[in-house]
Each structure stands twice: as structure tokens, then as C-alpha cells.
Amino acid sequence: GNSVTQMEGPVTLSEEAFLTINCTYTATGYPSLFWYVQYPGEGLQLLLKATKADDKGSNKGFEATYRKETTSFHLEKGSVQVSDSAVYFCALVGFQKLVFGTGTRLLVSP
Amino acid sequence: TAGITQAPTSQILAAGRSMTLRCTQDMRHNAMYWYRQDLGLGLRLIHYSNTAGTTGKGEVPDGYSVSRANTDDFPLTLASAVPSQTSVYFCASSDSNRNTEAFFGQGTRLTVV
Numbered sequence: 731g732n733s734v735t736q737m738e739g740p741v742t743l744s745e746e747a748f749l750t751i752n753c754t755y756t757a758t759g760y761p762s763l764f765w766y767v768q769y770p771g772e773g774l775q776l777l778l779k780a781t782k783a784d785d786k787g788s789n790k791g792f793e794a795t796y797r798k799e800t801t802s803f804h805l806e807k808g809s810v811q812v813s814d815s816a817v818y819f820c821a822l823v824g825f826q827k828l829v830f831g832t833g834t835r836l837l838v839s840p
Numbered sequence: 841t842a843g844i845t846q847a848p849t850s851q852i853l854a855a856g857r858s859m860t861l862r863c864t865q866d867m868r869h870n871a872m873y874w875y876r877q878d879l880g881l882g883l884r885l886i887h888y889s890n891t892a893g894t895t896g897k898g899e900v901p902d903g904y905s906v907s908r909a910n911t912d913d914f915p916l917t918l919a920s921a922v923p924s925q926t927s928v929y930f931c932a933s934s935d936s937n938r939n940t941e942a943f944f945g946q947g948t949r950l951t952v953v
Contacts, residue, residue, distance in 0.1 A: 762939040773930055773944040774883075781939070817881065826890060826936040828873065832882040 732757040736820045736831035743810055743838050751805040751834050753794075753820035761824030763787075763796050763803040768817045768833075777805075777818070810838045843867065846931050846945035853921050853952050861916040861948050863931030869943075871936035872914040874898075874906060876927040877947075883930070889914055890936060921952045 736753045743749060755763065762781045766774040778787030780796035780803065787794050792807045803820060815838045820831040844865040853859050865872065870891050875883040875898075885898030889908040903925060905917045914933075918925055928949050934942040 762941075764941050766944075773946045774932075775944070776941045779941055819883070821942075823934070823936065823939045823941070826871065826939075828871075828932075828934060828936065828942055830883050835881070 732761065732822060732824050732827050732829045734820050734822055734829050734831040736818075736834055738832070739817075739835040741834060741836045743836070745812055745838055745840050746809045747838075749805070749807040749810045749814075749836070751818055751820075751836070753803045753805065753831060755801050755803065755820075755822050757801075757822055757824045759824050761822040763794070764821045764823070765792070765794055765803070765805050766819040766821060766830075768819065770816070774819060810836070812838050812840055814838050844931060844933055844943050844945040846929075846948050848948060849946070850949040851951070853918075853950060855922055855952055856920055859918050859921060859950070861918075861929055861931075861950070863914045863916070863945060864912050865914075865931075865933040865943070866912065867933060867935075867943065868911060869933035869935050870911070871934045871942075872908065873932045873934075873942065874904070874914070874916045875930045875932065876900065876925075877930060878927050886916065886929075921950075923952045926950060926952045 765777040778789045780787040783798035874886040887906040931945045932942040
């Protein structure tokens with residue numbers, strides 16, 4: 731079945747550092763891939779998405795590229811801010827099945 | 841557009857009591873989901889519905905029931921609450937026929953004492 735694996739956290743960075751959160755997936759067919767963000771005390775919000783191979787999703791300085799050859803969708807940001815501290819979830823949808831990774835907590839210090 | 845609405849926002853419930861968590865969406869999505877989130881991290885799927893009139897079990901369905909009488913509403917019922925059901929519950933919906941993203945409610949924080 732479909733599955734998503736993302737790196738365990740917490741990831742602790744200083745402000746303006748470069749961020750990578752790894753995400754790999756297993757799926758049949760051609761799933762759509764997503765990154766969600768959850769700020770403290772809130773629900774999940776869509777951060778970015780990609781619907782086909784080689785697509786790059788981007789939003790708020792974050793980006794991720796749909797790599798079919800490596801079955802990956804790593805999240806990157808060139809310079810993180812304290813306000814980026816949150817939990818990030820990688821997810822996929824394929825054949826009507828919605829699957830989430832376990833989440834990675836990001837802590838950014840000033 | 842309201843999107844997806846959950847009620848109540850939070851609740852303290854005595855063990856053994858029943859409770860229904862409400863979820864309503866106005867996006868005409870075919871699919872709806874209930875997740876629980878413990879310790880602020882991983883989501884676990886409780887039940888889902890791919891269309892009105894049908895429901896399915898997720899990975900942690902025991903102690904919970906759902907119904908999908910129409911497209912918009914997907915209530916989650918705890919028949920006899922136990923302390924291990926203390927969690928934050930999220931409802932979500934999506935147009936799963938198009939493989940599009942899911943939209944989440946703001947969550948219900950439930951404490952069973």
C-alpha cells in the first residue's frame with residue numbers, strides 16, 4: 731500500500747539557517763504530494779503541493795520538488811525564521827487514499 | 841467560505857459518558873476523515889467516508905463510530921468514553937476523486953477524566 735516516511739525530529743536550527751526535511755514515499759501509480767504545516771494549537775494547513783513528476787511546489791519561501799526517480803519530496807527553505815517553528819507533515823494522495831507521514835517538529839531559535 | 845467546521849472546540853468528558861463530535865464542510869467534497877493526534881505529532885486515522893452513505897475503518901476505529909447521512913456532515917461518536925481517548929481530534933475533507941489536498945478543521949480537544 732501507499733506510505734510516507736519522513737525524518738524524525740525535532741529539527742533545531744538557528745534563525746537564517748538552511749532547512750531540509752526529508753520525505754520519501756511508496757505508492758503505485760502517480761500520486762499527488764503535499765506538505766502541511768501545523769502551528770501550535772492549530773489545525774493542519776496546506777503549505778505546498780505537486781501533482782506530477784518534476785513539479786516544484788513553493789510557498790512562503792519553502793519549496794519541494796516531486797522526484798519520481800528517487801520517490802522523494804524533500805522540503806527546503808533557504809533561511810528559516812523563528813515564526814517557522816511548527817510541525818511539518820508530508821502526505822500523498824493516490825487512488826483515493828490519503829496518507830500522512832508522522833510529522834517533523836521544527837524549532838527555530840533567534 | 842467557512843470551509844470545514846468542528847464543534848465543540850474543547851470538552852471535558854467523564855469516563856463512561858457518550859459524546860458526538862461534529863464536523864461540517866461546505867466545499868461539497870466527497871471524502872471526509874477523522875483523525876486523532878496525540879502528543880502533538882502523528883495523525884492516526886479513525887474512520888473515513890469516500891461518499892455519502894458509506895464509511896470505512898481506519899487504523900484506530902475501536903470505541904468510535906461515524907455516519908455519513910449527507911455530503912456535508914460527518915459526526916464522530918464515542919459511545920462510552922475512556923481516558924485513553926483523551927486527544928485532539930481533527931476532521932478533514934477532500935475531493936479524493938481528483939487527488940487534491942485535504943482541508944482540516946481547527947480540531948476538538950477532548951479530555952476524558
